[in-house]
């Protein structure tokens with residue numbers, strides 16, 4: 096698991112973010128996989144361009160002060176995606 | 184009837200022609216002639232329809248898709264339709280110029296087949312001096328920063344090289360390696376006895392895979408599936424019949440799974456004659472084994488029926504002669520004992536290389552005797 100204080104998540108070159116019009120949802124496309132993005136998943140990944148730390152991504156999306164639930168949700172979402180090869 | 188949920192993926196078999204002669208090839212025994220192949224324009228229409236139906240991924244496959252001179256045009260039409268495109272290739276014929284043209288056309292990712300980690304053994308298994316081309320193809324793909332997947336079909340003759348195959352994947356900087364144990368359909372079924380691994384071989388390979396998983400810690404994605412001949416639980420064929428993906432063969436025949444061409448009486452629709460939506464939602468072939476209504480005992484009342492959908496129809500047909508029986512790979516199937524007999528060690532017969540002419544003579548040998 097990456098160190099979330101210094102990690103600047105970014106999508107691997109293989110990944111494509113798309114809106115799936117048929118299912119009316121956002122998806123992350125990888126070579127052998129489709130990850131369906133719920134809730135603010137797309138908004139988080141739009142910010143995961145390798146320039147922002149996890150804290151900076153959270154700060155850009157959440158009200159100030161950041162509620163713990165949002166911090167936890169976004170962090171675990173990013174970590175899970177990293178484990179599945181959807182983030183670097 | 185409620186419409187089935189949309190498909191996610193399209194396997195586009197652009198040609199059955201292939202310079203390789205793998206004995207495990209899952210292509211049908213009766214290969215489509217080159218003169219019957221769909222045109223690039225017909226493929227473009229299929230990709231557009233597929234995208235409208237909900238397909239997100241297409242695998243440009245074969246045979247060897249690089250044998251299509253118009254592969255660049257075909258790739259561009261798939262990318263233009265909004266599909267994520269993956270080239271599935273042996274690497275033979277993938278020059279720098281060709282790959283640049285494909286990337287320019289919108290290619291997203293490449294999957295390369297490797298037969299063995301040792302150049303000589305690999306060429307023997309492929310029936311073609313292809314190993315060097317594969318090594319070069321891998322380097323070209325990585326130079327262009329495309330994701331590289333390596334696919335190895337495993338069997339008796341290469342399972343013992345699993346460590347070396349993993350070393351190769353690391354050295355070639357692959358992003359993924361798919362260690363797929365042979366499926367026994369098509370040519371693979373003709374060669375079943377020659378390909379069948381031993382239980383010991385499989386157990387050893389499984390442990391090696393675990394070791395590599397720990398060592399690499401996610402830097403290289405590893406897919407490893409124990410063959411269902413040995414696990415006693417059948418695989419959900421393609422995630423269920425007509426549930427996840429469609430296969431379009433070189434002449435436009437459209438199937439719920441690549442091996443389904445072998446099923447008699449399926450009356451497979453053709454994408455040139457009917458819309459892909461009709462084929463997916465309404466055609467008798469795609470509804471033949473969809474869901475759970477068609478199921479025999481013991482599947483009908485089994486609690487796993489919505490997980491594995493009774494296993495693989497093609498395997499059931501190949502081994503019992505009846506596509507509607509429970510998959511013999513299931514330990515609850517009355518045909519399971521006969522299947523287990525097939526996994527017992529005997530003298531493995533020689534491999535029969537994939538070539539069009541050998542078909543008729545051999546087909547009769549493939550069915551299990553079912554009382």
Ligand code: SF4
Pocket residue numbers: 201202203204205207208209210245246247273296537
């Ligand atoms: S398995 Fe081998 S022979 Fe068969 S299509 Fe693939 S590369 Fe060609």
Ligand code: SF4
Pocket residue numbers: 417481482483485486487488489491492493494509510513514515516
């Ligand atoms: S009986 Fe049928 S549904 Fe149950 S596990 Fe076996 S194949 Fe699957």
